Amino acid sequence: MKNFIRKFYYGDIPDDKAGGDNNETSKNPPLGGRGADWPLWEVFIRSKQGLDHKHVGSLHAADAQMAIENARDVYTRRMEGISIWVVESKYIHASNPEEAGELYEPAVDKIYRHPTFYDLPDEVNHM
């Protein structure tokens, strides 16, 4: 069994697969101080009643309530939403793009799952 699900944070690219050296960034001393280390949150917005929440972006916040308040200010300034979900990015688990081939392969040859597979006479209505 391939490892289809991997603990894989959003935007977190493992060093060995990054296509290069991840660590070569700033050589300056860190800014430091509290607040430089607030966790990252993913934001999901329901644009209107009856629709799904949709991922819109991410932001840093000290806790969930602050994340929601910041999301309100950043992502709903023009009435884009009526409901906000936030989840700390580290709790998002994602499928692995390298395994996409095997993961979705079972669906590829099952065309009989689609209505267009069935050839019916034109006289058949309402179907």
Next chain:
Amino acid sequence: MLNEMSVQDLEKIFQDKIDNEIKIEPKDWMPDAYRKTNIRQISQHAHSEIVGMLPEGNWISRAPSLKRKAILIAKVQDEAGHGLYLYSGCETLGITREETINDLHSGKAKYSSIFNYPTLTWADMGAIGWLVDGAAILNQVMLTRTSYGPYARAMVRICKEESFHQRQGFEILLVLSKGSDEQKAMCQDSINRWWWPSLMMFGPHDSESTNSEQSMKWKIKRKSNDELRQNFVDMCADQVKILGMKLPDDKLKWNEKTKHYEWGEINWDEFWNVVKGNGPCNKQRLQARKDAWEKGEWVREAAAAFAEKRKTKQQAA
């Protein structure tokens, strides 16, 4: 599976995706240089939004009416939001927010040079909206089709919000252009001062632009600097007529054959000088950003302490 593939194979898969207009997403394999180019460009873009708040923030308390003040606050608030969308996009490439901001403060990362010019009169709020945001929009509309998914999505959101910025700017100038002689002069003066720096926003000539060719191949950029600049001149040369004003370029004229405007040459010495940090406001702008970080420390501490308190309360309940 990936371990068995050579870098050449991976690069080929990557380039095939780009060629077929399939977006690159954060966890996909990408060449190191692609990652770095995107980090450089997106963070530079983010810094521009954030530093870009300063010249306009200068006029919030001096806007001529409550309506104009409310509009200006909304615009500056949008820019803070745009900075955030872009910083978040940048973080998906594996650099932390802290590092990104640190690079701005140390001078390692650049931001658009246009924000190193001072805003001397109220008309500058108009000229910035019309010309500076106008130039930015041309670039950003192109970037909604950039190959890196998170960057493209941030750009779609930004473009939706940005169009009011340009319209409100043009409207400010339109009102001034119908005002007293003094107001008309103020309008023309601001156009004179912002026109050339706005043309510089598109960057060096294609022949001088070191990153351009690779960026086009990777579809990070989809139009060249000179191409975008030409679009901009064509647009503005017509729009300025509605204001009854003039662009400060005596070489500007319509070419019937090419169906484009011809224009004079940018002062590239000035351009490089400002890029290198010697513009009128470079030091002031950077200092304002550093002060914001340092003087905001107590706010961050208070928020962290409050979150801690809230957590303790919830656990006790």
